[in-house]
Amino acid sequence: MSSDRIGFASKLGGLLAAAGSAVGLGNIWRFPTQAGENGGSAFLIVYIAVILIFGIPLLISEFAIGRHARANVGNAYSVLAPNSWWKIIGIGSVFVAFTILTYYNVVVGWVFYYTAEAVTAGSFLSVHDDGTLGTSAEFFGSFVSNPYKPLICLFIVTAIIHVVIVSGVRKGIERSSKILVPALFIIMIMLVIFSATMPGAAKGYEFLFKLNFDDITPDVVLSAVGQCFYSFSLGMGLVTYASYFRRDVNLNRIALSVASLDTLVAILAGLIIFPAVFSVAGMSPAQGAGLVFISLPNVFNSALHDHAFLNWLIPSAFYGILLLAALTSTIFLHEVSTAFIAERAQISRTKSATIVSILLLAIGAVASLSMGPLSDILIFNMNIFDFLDFFTAKIILPLTGLGAALFVGYKMTTTQLWSELTSYGKVKFIWLIPFLILVRFIIPILIIIILVSGLTNISVSDVVAFIKGLF
Template sequence: MSQSEAGRATREPPIWKGRITFVMAAAGSAVGLGNIWKFPYIVGENGGGAFVLVYLACILLFGVPLLMAEIGLGRATRANAFSAFKQLSARSKASSQWKWVGGLGIVTSYLILSFYIVVAGWCLYYFVVTVSGDFTQSGQTLTQADTGARFDGVLASPVLLIVASTTFLLTVFLIVASGIKNGIEKSVNWMMPSLMVMLVLLAIYSAQNGMFMKAFDFLFSPDFSKLTLESVLIAVGHSFFTLSLASGSMVTYGAYMNDSASIGKTALAVAGIDTMVALTAGLAIFPLIFAHGLEPTSGPGLMFISLPLIFEQMPFGQIFGAAFFFLMFIAALTSGVSLMEPTVAWLEQQFSMKRLSAAFLTTVSLCAMSLLSAFSFNIWDAKWLFGMSFFDGLDFLTANVFMTIVALATALFCGYCLKPEQLQQMFGHQSRIIPVFTFSMRFVAPAFVGLMVYAAF
């Protein structure tokens, strides 16, 4: 063993202060922009409460076991995703090529963050213009055409996109560069509770000023006539993506988890918080959407076109709108931190870099990489993959190809390569769940990944 390798081997990673802190960090990773707008409207489109039941079944059968696997891989090795697979494959005398599963996970999180920061920049911009009263004090009645033109103007301005996304990225850098204890841990301990409190307050305000019962029925009333095979496939896909799986994030966060903490209970808590945030977001948004006669299934247009129009018309709209877009910024920030951490941890452990240097190098390269996504909305209209722009193509490649490969490989690795004693080390006193976990990794998870591939292509 070389001197640098010895230094890496003896360097112990920090440990989360407690189980609640880890839950907050992991839930922050899982809770992102998709929870605020995507999950509520796909619930309404696909059978309301009937879809929620299918989604929860997918979470329990597929999402939680795979989340347990990733957390366990990290905790058993105290290493980044690449090194975790490398170490465990060596211990189990499996092929050394399994290390590239962790490597692909790190690459995936890096690429996702490179375009995610552009979307986060939109949220930051809309927070600023809402706080300034640009929508609510315009002196004229806005129309959907006006707010649509504003959003198109944001996309058409490369300078605006660069400034907004770089500001967001620098915020992520400051948190990650400060370390686990002083950066990520402290930030999630105030960001996640703040996010949930704001969301509940917004839902209460929305219930008082909108059509709450119609929104409640939209989200929770079972309509099994809308529950089709496509609905099931959507539930499978969202249960996977919403938990921040197959991106190296949960393996990396798991490396900082206390040995005495229950992986099973922690995974269930993370899944529960993630689902609760998504449904509460629906109760905060849709009463207002219905009250103003707008379409609730318009995706990004809902956030950046329809909602600003509502804020302009409603009482205290400036305050409500500012709180909403700040909420979106916090949700993006917690996910951004978890997406940067796998690359930083890998640079730290693989090359014995100091955290500040690793975070700086990652941030600079991400800033350059994000230009390709930002420019794809304006000055670079080339079609890159499957006839899509660079932004859309990168989204498709990471979500439907890379993450699918990592998820399937992780399940097969845990189900077929890891030996009983390694699983015992992963789960400790929870050894009773090992047979169920192994069955899930060998048969259930691959079946769900197969459904995801079918849905994607």
């Protein structure tokens, strides 16, 4: 690709865009869920270790591929390894980013609806025909199964993302990142301060931070690796964003910064959610996937029902940050597909973005309706929404992440890799040997374990017990 490829105008813009691509529902929704189900502090300890030996090296790997190729992820592998099978990894990354976005956008639509409900003083409780209030679970179930409301929300969030993408890398992606990411942190810090005043704050902090090594198990380690994989958007096309980095950008520093910001958002989410959960009798931090849309509305209603203003402000702010985080990651996923089509088909950015948006609406509508009118259509005993999630998250995504690690470890020449790791001789990098050991051996092994575990539902603890039984 040409060296005059349009990229981020500033280092800060590139950092915030990369951080925004990683920060998403995985931080504010999935991290507290995983931590709640895996012992809180035990999970956090392992997660930080996993970031150091897995997340950051793989981030650097994808950044190195993208900036050296100066091409979107769908073309980058072909640029660096012409006429080879490695191009499958790039095409697969585009495919997985697009497919994830088809159903991820549906969830972003749910977040948009909950944000709107919170701002308009909604209670997140269903109303029965006789006028009595139902539960937050009924409210959520009624919404997602509605044939119209989720589709309207899907259209709105897709339109917002479309406008940003059409505006371009600098005026759209970079400018929106400079607004959305700082706004996200400001609102989160405000909510953390409020959560500190709740009666369950001390228990929440103890659950998240009190060292508890006894709860660390092989399955907790695997959960931490999976959370890092998805939270950092690894294997989803970060190569494309890296192709917009300037040559003087220190890839190691930006990878460390992205990892730090991403992890900070996850911890802040824990500092918001766990004090609130422990403030309401009968609530448990291990609420599972229904934490955000079912459990937390109960927390808000129970803890704040005597304070009308706070009962409006806190849910509005919480779902507001959830929406901001979701939008930054959808912008990234949309850009992966848009850049690929525009550069491969040699068409304008506007045309490419329009094609992607129309396809997202069409497939997303089917995925959304599979929670309601189309719920009878099953693929391997899963509705369409769940099948898309399973197919991408459990199969394709680990493979594209594995491909990136193996490509950097075995295919990129030492000269190519060294030029990127040192920003063309401008910075020092003394970790080459440990880095190569990680991307050649440790990271591929961990990804293969994730892949096998996801497909077979066999826990790591079961494997360990089996091996011990042999002796």
